Amino acid sequence: MLHSHSEAPFHEHVFKSTHIRSELDPHNYTSGRWLRDDKNERDMRYIGFDFSALCGRILELCPGAGSISSCEKIEGGFNRVFIFTLNNSKRIVARLPFTLAGPSQLTTSSEVATIKYLQVKTSIPIPTILDWNNESSNFIGSEYIIMEHAEGVQLHQKWPKMSSSARVKCIDAIYRTLKEMVDLEFPACGSVNFDWRLQADFKKLPLGDVFCVGPHCAPWYWNCNTSEPRYYHNTHPNQGPWTTLDKYSDGLVDASISRIPPCDSAAEKRASYHGSVQAHLDLLKHTRSVLKQMCADPRIQAAATPTLFHPDLQKRNIFVSEDDPSKITGIIDWQSASIEPAFWYADEVPDFATPDDFENNVCAKAFDACSRFSTPKLSGPRLMDENIFRPFIYSYRTWKDGAVGMRHELIETTQRWNELGFKGSSPYVLPSPSELAQHRREYKLFVAAQELKHDLASLLNTATDGWVPPDSWEATESAHKEVFDGMLTAVLTNKNPDDDEPVKDEVVLRSIWPYDLPS
Structure with a gap:
């Protein structure tokens, strides 16, 4: 919900927070640089806003505090976070999205709606949202979410000192906590949003109360990244929500087509495996046909239940009790949470379950067991041949990866069509021997x-x-x-x-x- 604030009190707080601004740069990206397209990467993460107004709003929301003692700036790939410590020791978090995070207004409202929906429907510990605004024309000058700081300590701080048994107990607690979310049922794939917040021209399906499933907010469906512009001369925007798997797969293919420019001005500099504009269009036409036939398979239908899950389940986003790390006290960073077919999450393994040594091998086994027991909707697709789902996973990004990668998936799937359990024959016609030899050179x-x-x-x-x-x-x-x-x-x-x-x-x-x- 948009909030209306009087600006009168802000000048009273500015002088108390002036020293904070001198210690950090609130507007520019300062956490790193890029060896590729550095200026553009940093420009896309610039946020022009009124930092003093943000400080003032923080103090307005915390009447027991008189000033801000310190402020820490943390920058991720899609947002800037400020952690304010007030003079009464209370910590408040403000999150401001970068333009490349997703569609303006929708990305912020979807994150808030997802959190509030989960707080209504589950007991997952998520910090309370104190204030938010999804219009950059507000008094702060940027979309923002202000929330309480998560209780406890980040799991990655406790993990190195935890015994194997404590780690296993913690993994079990994580999946028991997330079970409530995975068990939720949804009528379509897309992003949770507020029913009353969506513009009339956006499609939506009601979830009850004030919530709905609205358009998917992932950046690959929108023209929000200057490094990856969108072109709609060959397709229309297709951002969901999607009520069936074949419509969902159409959304992936349409997202891929929207990346293809009318003319490739950089063709001479690209690797030979990238492929021409026409090669991509032809490839995606075949991809659409193959995915549609795969979507009719009962096994894939069963593995494609619309499922909401955390977008980045890593130790840094999980908070645990200082005294008992098996007690989950908070889960943060829901910005990119979306409703996907369950198999979309099948190949995601959290960093607390990577089997790179004996300790983590134990954790990998615990992850597998706990996931099977608490979230069978996710573990079921994980037990299937991963090659069944690979054409879906790569179909939305052929222009970025190169045509050869998607072509390879179509060739492999077609050659193993019956071995993978599909009936009939693949609609994709295999290349001739000479074309196949050329493909193998490009794929190498x-x-x-x-x-x-x-x-x-x-x-x-x-x-x-x-x-x-x-x-x-x-x-x-x-x-x-x-x-x-x-x-x-x-x-x-x-x-x-x-x-x-x-x-x-x-x-x-x-x-x-x-x-x-x-x-």
């Missing part, structure tokens, strides 16, 4: 590009998208150039590359290099 280069990205991230100690902490920027940028020069020298001095070698010259190396390079 595609795999090499993915391996290069992950190897560089490990070598340079960066995220795979090239994100670098600010204190490491200069050293990382220099190391990045040295690594490229070294690899280029190796390519240029290899006069007789093997036939199996996908990177044979400088042009190919530059085409698959994931980060920015001088011309």
Whole structure:
């Protein structure tokens, strides 16, 4: 709900919080830089708003406090968080979304609606929302959510000192807590929102009270990222909600088509596996046909129950009791929560269940057992052959990944059609032997590009998208150039590359290099 506030009291609080602003930059992204498209990445995370007004509103909401003692700025990929500590020791959290988080107004109202819906329907501990506004024209100058700080301590702080038995007990508590949410039933896939908040031209299905299932707020359905513009000359916006799985799959394919420009001005710089505009359009036409036939399969229908689940279930988003870490005191970061077919979550493994050593192997087994017992709707698809769902998972991003990745999924699915349990034959016609040989060459280069990205991230100690902490920027940028020069020298001095070698010259190396390079 939009709130109307008098601006009269704000000047009384500004002077009490002036020192806070001098200690941090509330507007610019300062938590890191990117080795690829750095300026644009940071520009998309700039928020122009009135920080003093935000401070004033925090104090208005906490009448027992007289001033703000400190403020911590935390930045994620899609929002900026300010944690205010007041002079009475109370902590308040303000979250402001970046434009690339999703559609304006809808993203904020959906997050609030999802939290309030869960607070009505479940006992999941989620911090109380004190105030919110989903119009950037408000007195603060940005959409925002102000909420109480979660009780307890983040699980990742307690995890290293917890015994195996304590970790297993904690995992069991997490899934017993989330069981209530997974058991909820929904009439469609999309995003939870307020019935009365949606514009008349948006589709919606009622959930009772003031809630509904409205359009899906994931950024890939909207034109909110300047790095990935949308074009609707070949398709119409298709953002849901979707009442059937085949309509949901149409939404994925339409999202992929909307990324394809009328003309690819950067074609010469792209890797050979990327594919032309027409190649993508043809590929997605086949993809739509294959997905529709797969959607009719009873096994996939059973694994596609509309399900709401946490979008990023990691240790940093789970709060536990300081004295008893098996007691869940809060779960935060619901910004991207959405209702998806249950199989959409099948390949997601939280960081507390990654089997990379003996301790975590125990945790992986506990995760599997607890998920099966408490959330069978999610564990059921996980037990199925993952190749059954891969065409769905990759169908919305072919222009970003390259046509060869989706083509590979169609070829693999078609070749294994009956082995995967599908009846009849796949509507996709396999390429000719010569076309298949060309595909295999392109796919080998595609795999090499993915391996290069992950190897560089490990070598340079960066995220795979090239994100670098600010204190490491200069050293990382220099190391990045040295690594490229070294690899280029190796390519240029290899006069007789093997036939199996996908990177044979400088042009190919530059085409698959994931980060920015001088011309």
